[in-house]
Amino acid sequence: MTTAIERRTRLLGPHMTTFYRDPVHVARGEGVWLWGTDGRQYLDCYNNVPHVGHCHPRVVDAICTQARTLNTHTRYVHDMILDYGEALIAKFGHDLTSMLMVCSGSEANDVALRMAQAATGKIGIIGTDNTYHGNTTAVSQLNSSKVPVGGYQTHVRQVPSPDTMVPVGGSREGQAEAFAKGVEQAVAELEESGHGVSALIVCPYFANEGFPTLETGFLDRVIDVVRKAGGLIIADEVQPGFGRIGSHWWGHDKLGFSPDIVTLGKPMANGHPVAAVVTRHEILTSFQEAFKYFNTFGGNPVSAAAAMAVLNVIDDENLADNARDVGAYAVELLSELATRHDVIANVRGSGLFFGAELWRDGKPATDLCAAMVDEMRERGVLLHSVGRYSQTLKVRPPCVFSHENADQLVQVMDDALGAVK
């Protein structure tokens, strides 16, 4: 019999990677739980896309009701996108009052870069050197994992990413200034090359860089540098947004700055393919004047209904508060665990986006971290790794994650650390 893995390889290609040495063949999901086709139950500590929990009934109902009524593009007038857009921008405390809906975070960032180029008349882009902003040709230029065919384009500059264990500039105290120096240098290079600076794009939680612990105001000097050069600030909120980090609805609020453009994606509709760019009215206008942009699926009534249900559930079920409380509790448990396991070099995070960085013999413990990911999967807990050396266990579950779920996670981590040593 042909196995599912063989079918995948043949159909989806040899490099369509799966998580875990023994991939999970999934069948069903509910809340923080996933079930395999063999009936086995897993605690999902990793999937941020089902933001309000796998198969949340209110989101499913919203999708079904609207799909039965009408699904069409936005060249007709329909109320759902307007109702949603107004509810969404009410979640921003500054002048981001306009919105463009697309299908994926990649499309959102692809648009955001062009918005910045249209609004500034320049094309240079600055990102960090250990990040990911999506999969289109344009935003792939910001990804550091693989050099694109034809090479990196000259208008893209990558600056050293902030880090907790190996801070830019050598110390945590001096990191903000050292990071700003990297941006200053990139600005100078872009100006010298004639590209100029259209934007700095960052995830304000530096999620893919390993979510280093950063002070409020960390980016203030950087933002000053970019704005003085005429550039805009794009906050990629695909991972930290929608209350996940607990203390604030958005990562940029936690760091204490006001971006010019915000991009949203994965958790926005609990897995339904929808994403958005939120910006100032005049930036959206500049973009629309420079590019003739239309997105067939973006903002259709079903996508907007799904996204609206997610917003409502986060509010009605107080999921941002839950993220804050359960996240703090879990970090406390992990900190206690660190006192008993030397390999845990650092515990950090905010809300339901936290983790434990593993080091051994003075070096990032990449292999141990990979072994832990597989060992925990064997023990029924799904998580993954992140960081420049994939040395950090990353926990980013649906936001209905409970204190009891945190207990299970840390208990299994304790056991697994004992087993893989």
Place this chain on the structure above:
Amino acid sequence: MTTAIERRTRLLGPHMTTFYRDPVHVARGEGVWLWGTDGRQYLDCYNNVPHVGHCHPRVVDAICTQARTLNTHTRYVHDMILDYGEALIAKFGHDLTSMLMVCSGSEANDVALRMAQAATGKIGIIGTDNTYHGNTTAVSQLNSSKVPVGGYQTHVRQVPSPDTMVPVGGSREGQAEAFAKGVEQAVAELEESGHGVSALIVCPYFANEGFPTLETGFLDRVIDVVRKAGGLIIADEVQPGFGRIGSHWWGHDKLGFSPDIVTLGKPMANGHPVAAVVTRHEILTSFQEAFKYFNTFGGNPVSAAAAMAVLNVIDDENLADNARDVGAYAVELLSELATRHDVIANVRGSGLFFGAELWRDGKPATDLCAAMVDEMRERGVLLHSVGRYSQTLKVRPPCVFSHENADQLVQVMDDALGAVK
């Protein structure tokens, strides 16, 4: 009271265009019908996205059932994407046996261009000069409607589009050869510039170019030229695919050629945001080796279930046959109409993708065509225009369009032509 149009302008920007002088405020859809919020019923002769009819119950049920069970990314193993992919590639009669699922036709074309670049090691791309392949930064380079900020990139070449009333090279008989000459020149320029030729990308129905009537074999010489230069052929089947053109499932089958890469989009899941790239296994492998590609929403179980339902409905309801029969009937009615209205210079099309080109005083009748689009909307029939001068009435309805619907369409067109003259 703030109108919906005012809310749109404020929220979605001043250039978020709507169809029709008096935009339709839509509320509900079923089959070939749309209803406005005022209860008015419209015959939808334009929307190809609801391919099997607005709100088809089998598609809605597939979405609801899967959304209630599980929706997650493809780094777990799940059967739905495999079942769908195998059913999809069975619709291709050649060696296109692998697939990559994404969220939109734009993402599909963005990937297809990189597949060609990865497989050939070259970066040059050739498209036509009056087309549209999507909205990402990379594929926008192929759009002729607006010069991008920073200008067109040097590795992109646009060749003159085939046309029925104004053929390339001056005659319909010589058009295939003249079109091939344009491609030959683009190939020579790309080779001289050092970019080389990675691909020619065309819609095999030349849908946005005005769907000119072309003979089987029209592209044979072009394909020969591109392949001799080491390039691949990308068929953008977003508009003609899935049986719409009646005589064949795919546009490239109608023209009689075998592309290396096929892109799919809009109609694939009746409006649910999903799209795909279908190609040979070794091309997908080259792409995966050159780019570290992952698409979070692409191929999720709900998207795959929606797409599977569409495939099944097309087959079970014989919608390709219906497209062929009703399309032929409608073209016959339109041809008769042309004998009574001099302004109709040409009637053409295949299956449920047809139209009438309007000329007056020896020139494309752009204004008259725009007036017709609005007049027919006032009379309860929705269609739109296409062509280099927006001079052709374009009909591209859900594939459940009936003979009776065709009667209504042509009757209203007859009346409207009388009214707008």
